[in-house]
Amino acid sequence: MEPLELFLMTLVTGIMVGGIYALVALGWVLIYKCSGVLNLAMGEMTLIGAYVSLTFYSMGVPFLLALLISLIIGFILGILTERIFLDKLIGEPVLSVIMVTVGLSFFFKGVVELIWSTDTKVFTPAVFSIEPLKFGPIIVGEVYLWSFIAAIILLVIFVCFFKYTRWGLAMQACADDEMAALSIGVSARFVYAAAWAIAFMAAGVGGTLLGNINGLNISVGYLGLLVLPAVVLGGLNSVPGAIVGGIAIGVLQNLSGVYLDRYFPGAVKDIAPFVFMAIFLLFKPYGLWGWERIERV
């Protein structure tokens, strides 16, 4: 293959996978923006959504309907999680909240493994055809293309939701200044619950799309960790940052998988985002568009 073609193809694949990362990263940023919770259970949330839609799909439900069901279940689970665990921790130190989400991630993971075991499962019959699509010299798998399109559509829906609906505006108000939002009659508890529900739903879609690419097993939950470099890159509380960060991490991962693997054989692809993130943090600790926090004694 020509070097240029290889580069372009890697780039395109990276962008498309990055679209899925962006979707999950958006859910993450949403929770952080609204309630200040740093959610390390994102990976397990993607797993749950993906497994639910897979279960319904293999029961014969049409794919879109199965996705819808997983969205509804994600919505319910999100509200339950917030009410049972996170609601009691408002105002606690950051470590407690992070560790509760770590605890949640263990709990979710254990439950997922108990219910669906650890073997790799695939969507049968395949949702997307295996035939790759050709755009001139660039070859792209259909799954990637559809995932990207779905991710973009959902991103647009999310952005519209925030800009134009009453709920979305309430969430933005709450993120901006919780005290002010409370004083004009926004229910913070409602906003937190909504944020978790939406994050759970976004994670479910992301997980379902990823599960269509390589089959579904527990390691898809690793995605939840890849979201962290993405949000750090974009800035913790920036929605466009999450999108750019997600796509950038997808591209970076694929490029390093192709070009660096020669020099450092092994799992370069998996750790490149983290190395990048560790170095990036040294120079720009608040990401590209994150709010710089000014501290006072």
Next chain:
Amino acid sequence: MSTTFLPCGDYHQGYAEDHAWFQTKFIKGKMIALFLVLFVFIPISYWGSIFQSAFNIDNYWFSLIIRYISVFGADEYWISVFNMVGYTILGALGVQLLIGYCGQLTLGHGAFIAVGAYTSTLLILEFPWPEFMITLGLAYPVSIFIAGIMAGLFSVLFGLPSARVKGFYLILTTMAAQFILVDFVITQYVSQIGGRGQAFSLPPGTIKIGPWLIDNNYKVYFFMLILVILSCIIISNLVRTRVGRAWVAIRDNDISAEVMGINVIKYKLLAFFVAGFIGGITGSFWISNLAAISPEHFPWFLSLWLVGVILIGGVGSIHGAIFGSLFMVVIMELLQLAVIPLADTYPKLLMDFLFIKEATFGLAICGFLIFEPNGMAYRWWQIKNYFNLWPFSY
């Protein structure tokens, strides 16, 4: 919550008394009793067999007595559980130092334990030790020390971003340490050294401290006890010196600490070094218990587990690390013991035990953080005070 209230009538008359290890005769007696239990009663069957072989007694009655006494001690299985507890305590102490005393959140401590374990193993297996050091049994002790320093240096390397970032961002860089060191460097490169494949096995007879060959669970137990006691003493002394006070100041408010003239970066990195050092020693201790070490022994789960342990035990106290380790390890063992009888009727349960364990651990962390955010050490402190101040608690 660092000071315990003294019973009515006990007064301190000087600075030295205020900081004494054993502040009252009762505490002294209590500690001696604890040491007796730890060193004599728990491994009593080991002492019995030592006694028997030392005096060459081949008496029916004597061995019967030994066997009856041994019932009160711990058997081989529980000794191995206690070894696990000790390993967790040693690991958790390093995390406690970083999170509880210096306020630097870390989720990558398992990586430094792995660095220690691998440094020690590689030194034993690959380093051309002079003959006299092997015969004197110095190879392993020296390798423990070097492993500690090595892990400390790596810890400092990944703690460097703490100069600029804190809180959540620091969690990310320490997480990166776990993925870079264990999943990449150790799995892909270090494991290839010597062409042994994925697992490094230590030939019997190499784990030797002086003339003392560590080859069974009881000996690992004594080794563990000595290490745990030593590191508890070192840490509790460290945190009441200038260094420890500086750490606590940084934890409480790093900007104020800087204003007061504390070199924040220096002390943060020092905390990372000490925590990494303890982590390295933990790792090189643990190889005495493992037949073969492989990267799977140091997953990210280990790092999270250690943080969970100190959260359950209580952040900011050495008691917390000990209580948390005891609680988590023993609870998990009891859970396993409860599962085994059920396994006959539900064979799937035994297979799924790992997952149940994971889910329980997660729920335990959530439950403790929600209902008992100060951890078990706080309860212990309350109980102690209750009895010290009884009957007039004012």
